[in-house]
Amino acid sequence: MNTNAFRTLSYGVYVVSTWDRGRATGCVANSAMQITSSPATVAVSINHDNYTNRCIADCGRFAIAVLSEQTDPSIIGTFGFQSGEKTDKFADTAYAIRGNLPVIEDACAYLVCEVIDKMETETHTVFLGKVVDADVLKGGDPMTYAYYHKVVKGKSPKNAPTYIPEETQSGQKWVCSVCGYVYDGETPFEELPEDFVCPICKQPKSVFEKK
Amino acid sequence: MNTNAFRTLSYGVYVVSTWDRGRATGCVANSAMQITSSPATVAVSINHDNYTNRCIADCGRFAIAVLSEQTDPSIIGTFGFQSGEKTDKFADTAYAIRGNLPVIEDACAYLVCEVIDKMETETHTVFLGKVVDADVLKGGDPMTYAYYHKVVKGKSPKNAPTYIPEETQSGQKWVCSVCGYVYDGETPFEELPEDFVCPICKQPKSVFEKK
Numbered sequence: 001m002n003t004n005a006f007r008t009l010s011y012g013v014y015v016v017s018t019w020d021r022g023r024a025t026g027c028v029a030n031s032a033m034q035i036t037s038s039p040a041t042v043a044v045s046i047n048h049d050n051y052t053n054r055c056i057a058d059c060g061r062f063a064i065a066v067l068s069e070q071t072d073p074s075i076i077g078t079f080g081f082q083s084g085e086k087t088d089k090f091a092d093t094a095y096a097i098r099g100n101l102p103v104i105e106d107a108c109a110y111l112v113c114e115v116i117d118k119m120e121t122e123t124h125t126v127f128l129g130k131v132v133d134a135d136v137l138k139g140g141d142p143m144t145y146a147y148y149h150k151v152v153k154g155k156s157p158k159n160a161p162t163y164i165p166e167e168t169q170s171g172q173k174w175v176c177s178v179c180g181y182v183y184d185g186e187t188p189f190e191e192l193p194e195d196f197v198c199p200i201c202k203q204p205k206s207v208f209e210k211k
Numbered sequence: 212m213n214t215n216a217f218r219t220l221s222y223g224v225y226v227v228s229t230w231d232r233g234r235a236t237g238c239v240a241n242s243a244m245q246i247t248s249s250p251a252t253v254a255v256s257i258n259h260d261n262y263t264n265r266c267i268a269d270c271g272r273f274a275i276a277v278l279s280e281q282t283d284p285s286i287i288g289t290f291g292f293q294s295g296e297k298t299d300k301f302a303d304t305a306y307a308i309r310g311n312l313p314v315i316e317d318a319c320a321y322l323v324c325e326v327i328d329k330m331e332t333e334t335h336t337v338f339l340g341k342v343v344d345a346d347v348l349k350g351g352d353p354m355t356y357a358y359y360h361k362v363v364k365g366k367s368p369k370n371a372p373t374y375i376p377e378e379t380q381s382g383q384k385w386v387c388s389v390c391g392y393v394y395d396g397e398t399p400f401e402e403l404p405e406d407f408v409c410p411i412c413k414q415p416k417s418v419f420e421k422k
Binding site for chain 1: 221320
């Protein structure tokens with residue numbers, strides 16, 4: 001089996017959010033799709049290890065914010081590379097309450113869903129949600145997972161269904177130990193100012209490792 | 212609810228194929244996604260009205276061929292706008308047997324899956340499949356649904372989860388009554404040669420209607 005074939009499936013990039021007993025939480029997901037048009041239902045796949053998974057199960061509702069190519073990449077760092085159990089991901093993120101759920105503002109559109117069914121797999125839960133609210137926010141071109149990899153140069157969080165362990169890279173590259181971003185700027189990494197932060201996850205220069 | 216929000220979800224374009232009691236059949240789908248990486252499983256959503264749905268249920272296996280931007284658009288016409296019950300869609304389509312299933316050749320990659328679970332909705336079945344074989348075929352950039360709409364200028368088959376009825380267009384446009392392709396060439400439609408065929412579904416000039 002050639003797992004490179006899996007990389008040809010197309011996805012968007014989403015922030016799936018819900019309530020954690022009254023506190024807003026969420027995570028990045030790319031496995032979301034519309035299942036039926038009437039009544040509108042969508043499916044989203046969330047890893048069992050993601051704190052958001054149990055929060056969705058408890059709350060019975062989730063929102064999908066569709067990231068656009070214009071969305072600040074730090075959103076992916078905040079929501080994709082930290083656990084919502086210990087971090088208040090919404091603390092520094094603009095959001096509004098839509099359809100009774102917290103939805104980030106920096107997105108091209110959103111859908112709010114009520115869980116109507118779910119299917120368990122070994123590692124992920126597929127939540128089936130009936131759409132109860134949806135609207136366009138900032139518009140723009142939706143970010144595809146391919147765009148994220150090619151342009152934003154991010155890496156998959158380990159909990160993503162699409163995660164493939166990468167071989168250790170040879171050569172002299174500085175890699176963010178939090179999100180895997182590989183620095184490729186013209187200025188040598190050592191000469192970057194001390195307040196340089198990872199453009200993806202906003203972690204400081206000190207978390208970068210030479211690989 | 213603003214259903215334009217649904218259009219911001221990102222998809223690929225796939226031919227999902229299986230056996231109809233020994234005869235190859237299949238349909239176009241865009242709702243497919245990987246659910247887990249190990250063991251690799253994918254989900255695909257197929258309308259109850261698609262003949263392929265009951266064939267997958269009977270056969271217990273399905274293949275997903277990932278179309279690329281280079282795939283001949285007539286594949287979409289053949290597999291997306293006709294029923295496999297009455298048409299032998301593979302008759303004029305190059306295919307090979309891979310993982311014991313018929314898989315079209317004009318694709319960038321394929322996955323063969325064994326049905327391990329399914330979830331029913333009002334209109335669609337979500338099949339969960341364990342990937343038993345996968346490989347890259349021609350490679351190339353996977354066709355996204357957005358690319359299909361913007362570049363190939365196709366329309367959604369009515370059975371697609373993403374189908375939204377369009378308002379009747381005003382003006383003098385020639386529209387393929389089979390697949391909805393809107394002719395926009397420089398030559399006036401009336402002056403096209405009689406052997407002109409729809410670039411999407413390959414139907415003759417006579418099926419076009421002025422709208």
